[in-house]
Amino acid sequence: MKTLLSALTACAWLACVSAAHSAATVELTVSGEITPMACTPVLSGGGMIDFGKISQKDLNQATGTRLPLKSLTLTVNCNAPGRYALRMRDNRDGTAHVNSEIYYGLGLDSAGNKLGVYSVKFDPKQTVADALAVTYGTESTTGGLAWRTSNSNPIDIGANSLLGFTDVVGSTAGPSAIQNLTSTLTLEAVINAKQNLDLSVETLMDGSATLEVVYL
Structure with a gap:
């Protein structure tokens, strides 16, 4: 009985050593x-x-305080039709007083208070892609693994989501292959409540973001 127990103990020890060696790389x-x-x-x-x-x-x-809406036109020109999406990175990360990926910061006042936020909205109805008759928007919060059902509703571009366009309504297949795209963007800015700011001196609104094309 003692011999058998010792053998089992040795086997268990050898198994541990083997496992330790396999986990070392x-x-x-x-x-x-x-x-x-x-x-x-x-x-x-x-x-x-x-x-x-x-x-x-x-x-x-x-x-x-909501400021007047502003518009910009975005054009994306590619050397061939292909599938891609858009996302935007906040170059003033940490200065937005609202915690959401669709809000970007406007910088800080002289006392270090968060000055405000802005968002950028894409409207599929104001988007033209190649010769497609109609353009629909779609969005992925999983890095392109899954896509929201495409529709014609406006979409706020986010820092952690992908935004794309397709000519197929109700699709979850993601963006279509597009070569040339033109879209009218709407920017909405909101200044933080005055009671939260130090406005004793002139304060510069300092929003900055980078719009990125992500190839799929």
């Missing part, structure tokens, strides 16, 4: 695909939106 795999497709996005007016000077007396004391 791990394989790294690097993959990807280089595509001949190349797209160039361009915003009208150099991508500049200027609200001019805003008097602090025109701001709401306890609630945010």
